[in-house]
Amino acid sequence: MSSIERVVQTGTTSDVMTPAELANIAFLAWSSFSIFLMIQGAGLFYSGLSKRKSALTQAALSLIVTAVVQIQWFVWGYSLSFARNASKFIGTLQFAGLHNLTRNFNSVPELGNAVFQSMLASLTAALLVGSIADRARIVPLVVFIFIWSTVVYDPIACWTWNSNGWGSIMGYLDYAGGTPIHMCAGMTALAYSFMVGKKYEEPDLHRPHSTMFVVIGTCLLWVGWFGFNSGANLVATPRAVQALLNTQIAAAFGGFAWVGLDYRMGGKWSIVGFCSGVISGLVSITPAAGFVPSWSAPVFGVLGGVLCNTGTKVKYYLKIDDSLDVFAVHGVGAMVGNILTALFASVAIAGSNGPEDLPFKGGWLDHHYIQLAYQLAVSLAAAGYSFVVSVLILYIIQYIPGLHLRITAEDEELGIDIAEHDEYAFDYVELYPDLPLDEEILGADKRGPAAQDSFVHDGEIPLHDLNMGNESLANAAANVPGWVGAHAKFR
Structure with a gap:
């Protein structure tokens, strides 16, 4: 054994790990850590967009929902998503308690995949909470996240990423989570904001309390997306680098597409708009990052930025108060990315093998036109399932004593930070709770x-x-x- 090989004790046996395997483990650990940074970035981003008297709650929810999902993932979440004896729709309890995991899973220990996937599940929950800023109670939210992770997120993850899932069998392509993460978060956010109802104050009285928090949160999200998209490959290969490059290009174009549209309409270069556009570009490229050539990434960024910006108007037509436009950025962005994946996915980039080593036929670039139907089928199924089941869960929860979904009008005027936590983000908020x-x-x-x-x-x-x-x-x-x-x- 060379000096850079290590002996890793696994129960009563010893396994020699090669330098390449050790590098893959380090890469996966870095990717998982990057996604954890993303989750906290989402908290800061939402906190900055919220009122000052709700800033603490929005920042802390990223940690709270992460803890809830980590517990759920340990108990049965990973097994329901990735059990090898799963049905076409949901897994079994084969890996409940993270038991019976194998040493090798696509060149990394399966525990490493479980950790990485737990971060993705936590990120999904952290993204959706922006839709209910200023008015949703914490305890019902915690209960909802645990149930929702089990009956909404896990089945959709199984459809798309488990080799036994119906979407995977059909040939649906999703490199890093366009449907399980962003579509699921966007549609669930729409459902939650619909069930909670509008804020009591007029919407035009609301404005971000800290644009600086928005900028810092965007920076953490962008940095974390490095590990998010490239880490979906699980191992350090040139394909992971391709995903990273596509991510960067789409984010840059998305930022200028959104702010350019705002400038045309309002004559101002909005910093919040630029940050929103960056995230829209990142969302749009997520399902395609490791499947498409670099020259197509600007298309993802521009269309993602423009269509997500336009999507912010949808809530007014639906009369739903999605406070921080989670549906517009993540739901619309996911649909844009899924459709464009069908158009630009290329065998020249992804190689001959696709997810789980199934034959990879590419998209329209390789004259595989049916891929668009596959992308639309899974996207629409996940969108409808996420919304309907989330509404049903919330409808049941709100009738359980002590689990009413929203705070009172008096508490909303006082501020959710003091109403739910008796704490403030800043000491001056007690004196000046409103902008x-x-x-x-x-x-x-x-x-x-x-x-x-x-x-x-x-x-x-x-x-x-x-x-x-x-x-x-x-x-x-x-x-x-x-x-x-x-x-x-x-x-």
Whole structure:
């Protein structure tokens, strides 16, 4: 045995691992860690888009749902998705408790695949919670995520990624999770926001409390997508590098496509719009990352950015309050990616073997035109199944004592952070729970186009005086017209 080979104890036997196998394990561990970063990035992204009095909850939900899914995945989630004796629709309890896993699974220990897939399942749950920002109770959400993971996510993962699944047998292509992750998250988000109902306040009063959080969250999501898409290959090969390159290109084009459309309509270069476009491009390329040539990646990015941007209008027609446009970005983006995969999938990129070593015939580039029907069949089936079953689960949960889905109108005005946790993201939120309007701030005076729809501090009052006690405020009010009424509203 060479100096770089290692002996790994497995029960009572010893297995010699080659350098290539060790490299694959390291690659898979890095990919799993990257997805965990994505989950926290999603939390920050949603937190930044939320109100300041909901910011803590949205950031923390990424951790909470990760913990729930990890428990479910350990108990039976992995087995229901990847059992080797699975039916066409769902697995068995063959690997319940992560028992009986083999040492080798596509050149890596099967435990490594279980960890990687657990991160994907957790990410799916973390993505959908943005649709119910500001108004959904935590305990019913935790119960829902555990049940939903079992009866919605696991079956769809089995359809698409298990070699026994009906989608896999038919020939459906999904490299990294266009349907099990993004379509599932988008349609479940639509179902949850439908069942919870609209916010009590007018939608046009809502605006992001921290664009900086949105930028940081997008950075973590983009970085994590490196491991997400390239790690779907499970092993470090040139195909993983191809997936990584396609991911980068689509993200870049998606960002400019979305912000370009916003600029044409509003004349402003929106940072939030650019970040949303980047994520739309990333979502769209996900099912195709390891199947398509690099020259096609801009098509995924541009169409993903434009159509996901357009998809944000759907909730107004449906009269559903999807708070942070999860359906538009992930549901619409997944459908765009699945369809384009059928058009651009190429044997020259993916090789002769597809998922689970089934014959790979490519898409329209290789004159395999039926692939479009396969992509549409699985996409539409997963979309309908996710929405309908999620609605049924929520309908049942809301009638269980103590599991009503949403907070009260009074608690929503107070803020979900204090109503559910009695904690704040920032200490000043207790004093100023809402983002005030300009005309209500200290007689604020807008100074030029850049100040429109933004907070402009009145230069006559030192910033530190905004935290003064009532007695000091009363003294300051004598010299500042309009101060008493404006401050009293936000006390």
